[in-house]
Amino acid sequence: MTVRTALIAGAAGGICSELARALAVQGHRIALLDRDAAALERLAEELSATTEVRTLTADVRDAAAVEKQLASLTGGWAPAILVNGVGGDTRVVGLEDLDESFLTDSLELNVLPVLTTMRLCAPAMKRAGYGRIVNFSSAGGRTYSHFSNAAYVAAKSAVLGLTKQAAYELAPFGVCVNAVAHGPIATRRIADAWAVRPEQEQQAVLSRIPVGRLGTVPEAVGSVLHLCSEEAGFTTGAVIDVNGGLLI
Numbered sequence: 001m002t003v004r005t006a007l008i009a010g011a012a013g014g015i016c017s018e019l020a021r022a023l024a025v026q027g028h029r030i031a032l033l034d035r036d037a038a039a040l041e042r043l044a045e046e047l048s049a050t051t052e053v054r055t056l057t058a059d060v061r062d063a064a065a066v067e068k069q070l071a072s073l074t075g076g077w078a079p080a081i082l083v084n085g086v087g088g089d090t091r092v093v094g095l096e097d098l099d100e101s102f103l104t105d106s107l108e109l110n111v112l113p114v115l116t117t118m119r120l121c122a123p124a125m126k127r128a129g130y131g132r133i134v135n136f137s138s139a140g141g142r143t144y145s146h147f148s149n150a151a152y153v154a155a156k157s158a159v160l161g162l163t164k165q166a167a168y169e170l171a172p173f174g175v176c177v178n179a180v181a182h183g184p185i186a187t188r189r190i191a192d193a194w195a196v197r198p199e200q201e202q203q204a205v206l207s208r209i210p211v212g213r214l215g216t217v218p219e220a221v222g223s224v225l226h227l228c229s230e231e232a233g234f235t236t237g238a239v240i241d242v243n244g245g246l247l248i
Contacts, residue, residue: 001230005029007070007079009060009117010086012039014187015136015220019083022225024051028081031073033066033117035059060086060113070120078124081228084135086113087159089152090193102151110155114162118177122170131175134227135163139183139243146205147184147193156181160239167237176236178227183243186214210245 006023010016011032017039020030024047032040033056040055047053054077056069073079087110093102114135125131140148141156160179167177184190184205194202194214206212223240226232241247 001026003027003029004080005031005073005077006081006083006228007031007033007073007117007121008083008085009033009113010084010136011043012036013085013088014189014217015182015185015224016083016085017043018217018221019085019224019228020047022221023081023228024053027051029053029077031056031077031079033058033060033069060116061108063112063116066113066116067120070117078128079121080125080128080130080132082117082121082131082133083224083228084114084117084133084159086110087136087138087156088189089148090189091149091152092147093149095150098149098151102149103154106151106155107158110152111158111162114159118162118166122166122175125175126170126173129174131170131173132228132232133163133166133170133175133177134224135159135177135179137163137179137181137239139181139241139246142181142239142241143247146208147190163239164237171236174233176227176232178232178235178238178240180220180224180227180240180242181247182215182220183209183241183246184214185220185242186216187220190214208246209243210248213244215242215244 012034058065163179
């Protein structure tokens with residue numbers, strides 16, 4: 001396996017931080033991008049015992065700030081692997097109670113960073129003739145959400161459109177672009193939202209998931225890790241569903 005640089009956007013999140021650990025164990029250099037500087041430093045300190053690490057602190061909704069941070073990733077630090085794990089919204093709001101600000105906010109958080117990081121990383125990947133990009137959509141972006149609202153679903157659907165167009169454009173250059181659509185995964189954020197739901201509502205959700213439970217963080221990481229690998233070179237423009245059978 002060739003040692004490469006992996007850029008993880010949203011690295012402080014539960015799935016992405018675990019992914020960073022897994023990629024570090026494989027020997028890859030890790031660039032961590034997030035707005036939570038303290039969380040990045042804690043994770044970087046942990047990972048530095050295994051591999052080389054850089055931290056990039058920026059609000060991913062600020063394209064200029066992200067571009068400034070990524071400009072430092074040159075030479076061997078130019079990302080060959082990009083994972084866009086930023087996003088989320090656990091506000092359960094009915095359509096009639098939404099206003100346009102929900103959509104604007106959701107697009108800025110869930111879609112804008114995907115475009116920004118892909119357009120900034122793609123040129124170096126094309127020159128190298130190799131790249132792996134994995135964007136996080138969600139089961140909501142594929143169908144509907146028990147945990148959020150229509151604005152979030154619309155944004156995560158847009159991630160799929162970006163992924164497929166980028167996959168088409170970059171395929172001739174050895175760059176594979178895919179999306180992972182996680183169902184309900186028991187990250188801390190989801191677990192907190194889950195805990196305040198009445199038991200009756202919890203059971204109603206679980207009854208719709210054929211495996212009968214929420215997914216675990218290691219289960220969420222597994223598919224992403226494969227798409228980051230050399231072995232995923234013939235997989236591009238795909239959407240990998242990790243949802244316990246919620247969407248079949």
